Structure formats: C-alpha cells, structure tokens
Amino acid sequence: DAGVTQSPTHLIKTRGQQVTLRCSPKSGHDTVSWYQQALGQGPQFIFQYYEEEERQRGNFPDRFSGHQFPNYSSELNVNALLLGDSALYLCASSLGLRPSYEQYFGPGTRLTVT
Amino acid sequence: DAKTTQPNSMESNEEEPVHLPCNHSTISGTDYIHWYRQLPSQGPEYVIHGLTSNVNNRMASLAIAEDRKSSTLILHRATLRDAAVYYCILRHNAGGTSYGKLTFGQGTILTVHP
Numbered sequence: 001d002a003g004v005t006q007s008p009t010h011l012i013k014t015r016g017q018q019v020t021l022r023c024s025p026k027s028g029h030d031t032v033s034w035y036q037q038a039l040g041q042g043p044q045f046i047f048q049y050y051e052e053e054e055r056q057r058g059n060f061p062d063r064f065s066g067h068q069f070p071n072y073s074s075e076l077n078v079n080a081l082l083l084g085d086s087a088l089y090l091c092a093s094s095l096g097l098r099p100s101y102e103q104y105f106g107p108g109t110r111l112t113v114t
Numbered sequence: 115d116a117k118t119t120q121p122n123s124m125e126s127n128e129e130e131p132v133h134l135p136c137n138h139s140t141i142s143g144t145d146y147i148h149w150y151r152q153l154p155s156q157g158p159e160y161v162i163h164g165l166t167s168n169v170n171n172r173m174a175s176l177a178i179a180e181d182r183k184s185s186t187l188i189l190h191r192a193t194l195r196d197a198a199v200y201y202c203i204l205r206h207n208a209g210g211t212s213y214g215k216l217t218f219g220q221g222t223i224l225t226v227h228p
Contacts, residue, residue: 042218
C-alpha cells in the first residue's frame with residue numbers, strides 16, 4: 001500500500017519564478033493538506049483540499065495556490081518566488097475532515113530559492 | 115486555536131520509559147489531543163490521539179489528565195529510532211469537522227542515548 005508520495009524531491013528555483021509541487025495521497029484518502037516547514041521550525045499549515053475545493057487556508061499570501069484533481073491528487077503552486085519561500089513543503093492526506101482522523105505525511109519537497 | 119506548551123528538549127536512555135508532557139490549559143471540551151513525531155529528514159508521523167480517556171497503541175500510550183488540561187505521551191521502552199521531535203497538537207472539533215488543520219508548535223526534541 002503506497003503511502004503519500006511527493007514530487008519532485010528537491011528543487012532549485014530563482015527569485016521571481018513560479019513552481020509547482022505535486023502530491024499523491026495515501027490509497028483511499030480523499031483529503032490533502034499542504035504545509036511549509038522552514039529550517040528548525042514546526043510545519044505551518046498552508047491550505048487543505050477536499051472534494052476538489054479549498055476548505056481551509058492558513059496565513060499565506062495569494063501567491064500560494066493549489067488544486068485537487070478528481071483522483072484526489074493535488075498540486076501546490078507558488079508564484080513570484082521569494083528567498084523566504086525556501087523550505088520543506090509537506091503534503092498530508094487523510095480520510096475526510098473529522099478531527100479524530102490522523103494525517104499521513106509525505107517525505108516532502110525541498111525547495112531552494114536563490 | 116488552543117495552545118500547547120511542551121519542554122524544548124528531553125533525554126532518555128535506550129530501553130527506558132519516556133514520559134513527554136504537554137500542557138493545554140485552554141483546551142475546549144471537544145478538542146482532540148494528537149501527537150505526531152518527526153524523525154530527522156522525514157515528514158511528521160502520526161503517533162496517537164485521544165479525547166478524554168487514556169489510549170494505547172502499538173507505538174505509545176497517551177495519558178490524559180482528568181481535567182484535560184495536560185497530557186503525557188509515554189514511550190514504554192525507548193529505542194534509538196525514537197529520537198525525534200515530538201509535537202502535541204490540539205484539533206478543534208467544530209460541529210464534527212475541523213477541516214483538518216494541524217497547528218504545530220516547536221515540539222520537544224527527544225534524544226535517546228545508547
């Protein structure tokens with residue numbers, strides 16, 4: 001049973017460019033959340049998708065956008081990259097929205113902005 | 115969101131029990147208490163969760179105070195593979211759904227000595 005997968009593993013971009021990160025949820029899961037983790041910090045919630053709609057959003061600018069596809073996979077897009085966007089981007093999946101449900105995390109995509 | 119307070123770091127010896135404390139004095143009546151851990155260079159991993167009663171699973175035990183203002187994650191026999199950052203997280207239950215947001219703090223860095 002495949003867990004949460006993310007691609008690419010690593011990425012280097014230049015300031016001002018745009019980037020797309022991809023996530024496939026754990027088999028049977030229909031909900032995907034994205035987190036940003038700066039070095040030495042805990043993950044920060046970006047947004048969550050369920051039934052192809054953004055259900056909740058953290059304190060991130062509109063440069064961060066996402067999408068969920070009918071097969072439940074998801075993309076995170078970041079426009080006009082800043083040096084401060086350098087971080088580990090984590091995707092997590094779960095079955096539905098209930099607070100009693102655990103989230104399963106992928107290994108993350110390490111984004112470096114130069 | 116209700117906040118949690120954890121010690122910055124703790125140390126343990128291999129094969130000894132470890133008790134990781136978490137204070138959450140502003141917890142509301144329907145908040146679930148979740149624990150996640152993050153091993154070096156990996157995404158967070160679900161450990162355990164509970165609402166009011168103590169919980170056990172194959173990884174750990176969760177002891178919840180009677181007033182629910184604190185909880186303790188118990189690793190019964192620490193191994194070197196348990197060295198990680200442990201996060202105590204409250205998940206708000208808003209009418210049965212919480213839209214999945216996990217609010218991570220700084221967590222507790224657990225060091226296990228051989």
